[in-house]
Structure formats: structure tokens, C-alpha cells
Amino acid sequence: MHGVERGRPSRDFAPPWWIHVVLVAGAIAAVWFHIRVIPISTEHWGLFSNMLDVHVYAGGGLAVLEDRAVYEGPVYWRMAFTYPPFAAVLFTPIAMLGSTELEVAWTVLSALALYATIVLSWKALGYRVSSTLLAAAVPMMIIATLLEPVRTTIWYGQINLMLLLVVVWDLSRAKDSKLRGIGMGLAAGIKLTPGFFLVYLAITRQWRALATAASTIAATIIVAGLIIPRDSLRFWRGTLFESERIGAVDAPSNQSITGALAHVMRTPEPPLWAVALLTALALALGLAAMWLAYRAEEELLAGTIAGLTAATISPFSWGHHWVWFVPLIIVLSHYATISRHRFITWLLPVAAAIPAASWVQSFVDPLQPGGTFYAIGTFMLLPRDPELVILLRSVFPLVFVVVTTCTIVALAGRGRQATAPPDQATAPPPGTEVPPDRTDSPHSKIDA
Numbered sequence: 001m002h003g004v005e006r007g008r009p010s011r012d013f014a015p016p017w018w019i020h021v022v023l024v025a026g027a028i029a030a031v032w033f034h035i036r037v038i039p040i041s042t043e044h045w046g047l048f049s050n051m052l053d054v055h056v057y058a059g060g061g062l063a064v065l066e067d068r069a070v071y072e073g074p075v076y077w078r079m080a081f082t083y084p085p086f087a088a089v090l091f092t093p094i095a096m097l098g099s100t101e102l103e104v105a106w107t108v109l110s111a112l113a114l115y116a117t118i119v120l121s122w123k124a125l126g127y128r129v130s131s132t133l134l135a136a137a138v139p140m141m142i143i144a145t146l147l148e149p150v151r152t153t154i155w156y157g158q159i160n161l162m163l164l165l166v167v168v169w170d171l172s173r174a175k176d177s178k179l180r181g182i183g184m185g186l187a188a189g190i191k192l193t194p195g196f197f198l199v200y201l202a203i204t205r206q207w208r209a210l211a212t213a214a215s216t217i218a219a220t221i222i223v224a225g226l227i228i229p230r231d232s233l234r235f236w237r238g239t240l241f242e243s244e245r246i247g248a249v250d251a252p253s254n255q256s257i258t259g260a261l262a263h264v265m266r267t268p269e270p271p272l273w274a275v276a277l278l279t280a281l282a283l284a285l286g287l288a289a290m291w292l293a294y295r296a297e298e299e300l301l302a303g304t305i306a307g308l309t310a311a312t313i314s315p316f317s318w319g320h321h322w323v324w325f326v327p328l329i330i331v332l333s334h335y336a337t338i339s340r341h342r343f344i345t346w347l348l349p350v351a352a353a354i355p356a357a358s359w360v361q362s363f364v365d366p367l368q369p370g371g372t373f374y375a376i377g378t379f380m381l382l383p384r385d386p387e388l389v390i391l392l393r394s395v396f397p398l399v400f401v402v403v404t405t406c407t408i409v410a411l412a413g414r415g416r417q418a419t420a421p422p423d424q425a426t427a428p429p430p431g432t433e434v435p436p437d438r439t440d441s442p443h444s445k446i447d448a
Helices: 017-037 052-065 085-090 099-124 131-144 148-156 160-171 182-190 193-203 207-227 229-237 257-264 272-295 299-313 325-338 347-356 386-393 395-411
Strands: 360-364 372-376
Touching: 017 131, 052 085, 052 099, 052 148, 085 182, 085 207, 085 229, 099 131, 099 148, 099 160, 099 299, 099 325, 148 160, 148 325, 148 372, 160 182, 160 193, 160 299, 160 325, 182 193, 182 207, 193 207, 193 272, 193 299, 207 229, 257 272, 257 386, 257 395, 272 299, 272 395, 299 325, 299 395, 325 347, 347 395, 386 395
Parallel strands: none
Antiparallel strands: 360 372
8 A cells, every 4th residue: 555664754634624514424424314314313223223233232131140041042022133143152251241331332442443444544545644634534433334335234233343342453553563464363263254355364375363263263262162161162162153143145135156146046055166156256256356455565455355255255244244335435535635636536435435425215114113114225226127127135145256356457467665765655546646755745735
């Protein structure tokens, strides 16, 4: 990535005044959306009116505290605990909170994680963490809640934003950091999907970070095994493979290759050969794109593609697992800023945000709280054309295909930049313009 090599000065985050006006206006629009489009006070559907998953987390922690089986039966309402044993141990402190305190604390932590992720993403792109960036990140955070993966994470009380922060923090650290990889390993110890980042570290030959990540995962397994040996054995021997505990494969919100196939083939269980073939193709695209991005020293892009790849090839990926849209949009905004073709390149972050937005379609349904069902997210919409419905059901995997393909096309001809002297500018990506001797010039400052 540009401007982050050791010895090379960072960019100033110094947008013109009108950009701050746009950000504040966007934040106000986001608040209006949460208040009026899906009324925040609406039973069940309001932004803070669900919080189901955090109660499941607390239920898993309570089972540990009370020495009950974590994986045999529901831990909250009718919901089973599906995370690794280490997560259940980690959730024991929140099990001691009252319902209101739990929901408020979790929401605050999610908001702080989103804010910190935005700041660290810009830092990973080479921008100084200045007061200007810290201030601008506030409306950015509010605007980000318009993204379906972010809104649904907050709505469910999910852990996705916290795991995203841990991994992005790892990606933003110096490559020679002794503990680089510990964040990725910790995230994988809490939720299995981030374990794909070990593949990312291997494909990019970050051997010490890979060893640290693997050691961290091993440590989480050992710690949980010592504290809850019976549940640990139960999970690793059987529960791990019980995918039906998560949800139906053909659920509209299953935004994985497997889910896309189920929608396209109109079957609740797509054939294994088709799943294996398309998963292999998606994996190949992801590995090639992340390797090329890392070779071009675009590490936030590489890590973001790794996160998107993990969500794509996972057997089941809820829409809210795709919180990697947040750093993706930031990366694309950065590229638009330094490009000489700004009008065209600014279409890129906009194009990425459109399918990820919280589009809403409401239906009268007496069985729902308040008598209304809110279909939230592109993949939940029901246009009249059935073929368009199938297309929307696969929207996030399609975004993955476009992002990885464009990355491969854009970076395939670029060589590794690490050999350039520290005082010599790194070659920009195709279609960009960065002054070689001025990091404080207008082209080197974010203006969006």
C-alpha cells in the first residue's frame, strides 16, 4: 500500500471543508433512516430491539459458570451455542450482566469497534492518525451503519465488528512486529471463519506471523480444554460439523457459494460436486487476488480480500458476516482519492456500497411483531421478476467475484515494490497519480 513502508512518511488526512459537510450530512441521513425508515422504536425490528445473539453468547458463558453442557440443547430461548469452546469461556463475564446492561454494553463495544476499525483502516493505508481523521471517523462510523452487514450485526448483537477490529489491527501493524498474527489467531479461536487468515499468511509467506497465529489458536484450544474439557471434546468431535445448527442452506441470508448455488439451482441442498467446483474456483480467485495485492504492498486490500474469501467459501455465511465491506469501501475511497480519473474511480466505492446497503421492503404480516415484516438487505428484496430474485440472493458472492477479478486484472502486471528505496515513491496502481517527492501535496491528501 502506498506510503506505509518503513522510513516513508505517512499522508496527512486533510480533506477540504466541504467533505466534512458531506460526511455530517450523510451521518444525519443515516440517523434519519434508523428513526423513520425502520422506526427505531419498532418492536423486534428497531435497530436496538433484537440483540438475540449477544444473549446466546451470554447463555454460553452462563453454561460454563454453572457447569452445564454448552453444546447439548439451547442456551438461550431455542438457540444453540455454535462457537468454539474458547468463546464460551470468553463470554463468562457478560453472563453476569442483566439484560439491559448486557445490550447497552455490547452496543457500545460494537460502536467503538466500528470506529476503531475505520481509523485503523485509514492508518493501514498510510494516513496519520490525526485529530482530523479521528473527527471524520465519527460520521463515517454512523454512515457505515447503513450497510446491511453492520446494521444487522448491531441489530442481532453479533460479534462480527469486534472480530473485524482485531484482524484489521493485526493487518495495520508493522510486518516485523513480533506478535503480528496474534489478532488473527485470537479471532479464529473465538469464531472459526477467521481461521482462513492462516491461509492468507501462508500464501503471502508471512511465516513468523503464521506461526504466531497458529500458536494463538492452539492456546485458545488448550485453555478451553483445561477449563471445560467435556464441552471441548464434544465440540471438536462432533458439534463442529453440525451445520444444521446454524441455519438452512437455502436461506436468503446465506451469502456463500453454497447458498448461491442453492438459490440458482432452486434446491435446499445443492450437489456436493457443484459446491466443490465453485468453491475451488472462488478460492483460486481469492488466493490470486490477495497474493497480487500483498505483492504490490496493498496489504489492507489483501487482508480485505481474505475476509471476503472466507465469507464466500464458508458453507454458511450470514449477510452480517460480510462486515469486510467496511475496509473494502475505505480502500476504494483511497484509490479514488489518489486517481487522476476521480469522477470515474469514485464510482467504485459507491458501486461497492450499493449492494451492501440496508435496502428495505416491508410486508404486512400479522404473525410478525407490530404486524409488519421488514426485508432488510439486497438479498432479502422480492422484486416481481423471479430471475432477479435469484440474482439478488447471490449478490455478495457476485461482489466478491467482481472485486477479485478487478484486483487481478489491475495488479497482474505490477511487480513487487518492496525493493524501492525508502525515499523513493512507490509506483501507484494503474490510473493513479501520486507526487514522488511531496506527501503533503493535494494529491496525497484524502479529499473524500
